[in-house]
Amino acid sequence: MIDFQSLWGGLDWLVLLVYFVGVLSVGVFMHRTASKSFKSFFVASRRLTIPVLIGVAAAGWYDSWTIVGLAECGATMGISILFIYVVPTAIIRLPLAIWIGPYTRDMIPDHVVTLPDLIHYFYDRKTKVLGSVVPIFSVLYSAALLFAVGEVLHLVSGFPIYTAVAITGVGIIFYTAMAGLWGLAVTDLIQFAVMTVSAGAVALGIITYFGGLAPMYEQIAAIDPLLLTPLGHNTALDVLAWVISAAALYVNAQSYQRFGAAKGGAQIKVSYTLMLTLGICFSTVMVFAGMASSVMFPDASTVAEGFWGTVFTVLPAGFRGLFVAALVAAVMSTSSADILISAAILAKDVIKDFFVPNLSDQGTLKLTRALIVVLGIFIIFGTYFWSDGIGKAYYYIGGFQVAVFFIPIVGGFFYKKKTATGGFITVLAGIFGYAIWQFGLGSPFGVPSNVFTWVLSLVVYFIACNATYKGGSNGMKQVA
C-alpha cells in the first residue's frame, strides 16, 4: 500500500494552513457587517447575489460524503451511481431552483426566516414545535463529517485524529459565531473554489495516468463488467431508495435559509440551476476517481484508502494538500451551515417563541452566537460517539428528515386543500412510521425505511387534509 506520509510534505501543510488562516480571517473581517441584527446574521440581510449564492449553495450541499462517499460508490458500484443518484439528484432538485426557491424568497413574508417559520406559515404552531426539533439533529451529521476530516488527516499525514477534529471544530465555531451567514457566504465561496479546482486537478491527473477513459474501462471490465452498466448490481428497490434520498434537500433547513438570503427570486433561479449543473460535474469527478481507485489499488485495506492512494498518486506536491483542503472545506462549509441553522432555530423558534417571548433582536442574536459555541463543542465531542461512518449517518438522518417533512413541506407549497391538522398528523405519522419500520420491524421485505415512510406520509397527508378541509383557501397560500 502507498506510504502517504512520505508523500505528504511541507508544501501540502502550507496550502492547508493558508486555506485555514484565510477562512478564519473572513470571520474577523465580516464580524461588524453581521452584527447589526438577527436578520443580518442569519440571512445576510437578504442581499446575496448570484456568484455568492452559487458558492453558498454548492459548498453547503456538497460535503465530504460528496467527495469520499461518492468515490467509494464509484469504486464499488461503477457508473451506476451516476445513473441512479448523481444525475437524478440534480434533476429531482430542479423544482427547488425553479419554483420553490423563488417562491420562498418573493412570495413568503419577510418574518419567515427559518424552516420552522415556514412550517408555521403553512400549518400551525403545533407542527412548528415538531419542525423545530427534528432539524437540530442535523448537528449529529456534522459530528460524523468532522470525524472524517480527522481520519483523513491522520491517514495522509499521521496527525492525531482528535487534534484535527478539535482544531477544525474550533475554526468552524469561530467564523460562524463571529460572522453568521455573511461570513459563511465568503468562506463558502473560497471553499467552493478550492473544491472545484481540486476536482479539476484530480480528473486531469487520472486521465493522464491512464491515457484515456477506454484503458481504465478495460481494466474495470476485467474485474467486474457490471460496473460499467447503468444499473450495475442494483435492484429496483435500491434504485428507488437512492432516487428518493435525493429529495432530502427539499426538507433541508439550509436550503430555505439560503433562499431567504437571496436578493430576489430571479437570482435563485439562475444561481441554483447553475449550481446543480456544476454539482453534477463535481460529483461525477469523484465517482470517476473512485472507479480509478478500484483498478489502481484493488488490494487496499479499505475503499477510502484506495481512493486517497489514487489522489496521492496522480497529484503533485501542493495539490495533494489542496485536495485535502477541499475535503476540509466541504466539511467546514456544511457543518458551519448546520450549526448556524440549528443554533438559530433553538434561539428563535424554541427559546424565544416558547420561553422568552420578550427577548430583543440583539438578545436573540447574542443567544444564537452562544448556542453556536455550545453546539460546536457538542459536535466536537460527538465525534467520539459517531465515528462508525458518515454513510450510516447520511442514511439515517437524511432518510428521517425526508420521511418526516418532505410531504408536508412540498404539500405546503403546492396543495390547495392543505390544513393545519393534516400537516400535524402527517409529521407525527412520519416520525412514528420511520421509527417503527426502521427500529421496531427492522425494515421488512427489504423495503428501506425512507421509502416506506415517504409513501406513508403521502397517503396520510392526502387523507388527513381532505378529511379536515372545510372549503375556501383556509387562509393558506400555495404556488399554483
Add this chain to the structure above:
Amino acid sequence: MSASQTFMAKVASFLPVVAVLVSIFILYGFATGNSAIIWFLLIVNFVSGPACLFFYLLEVKKGVFKNQLEE
C-alpha cells in the same frame, strides 16, 4: 421589468435545459467510455469555482457591502 431583469429571466428559463443536456452528455460519455467527457469535466471544474470567486470580488468592488454598512 428592467432590461437586466428581462435578460436574467431569459437566462433562468434557459438554464434548466442546460442542466438536462449536461446530464445527458455525462451519462452518454460514461456509458460509452468517451474520454471527451473527462476533459469537459476537468475544464468546468477548473473554471467554475474561481469564476464565482472572481465575480464576487467584482461585486465587492462595486460595493455589495456598502449599502449594508450604511443601513
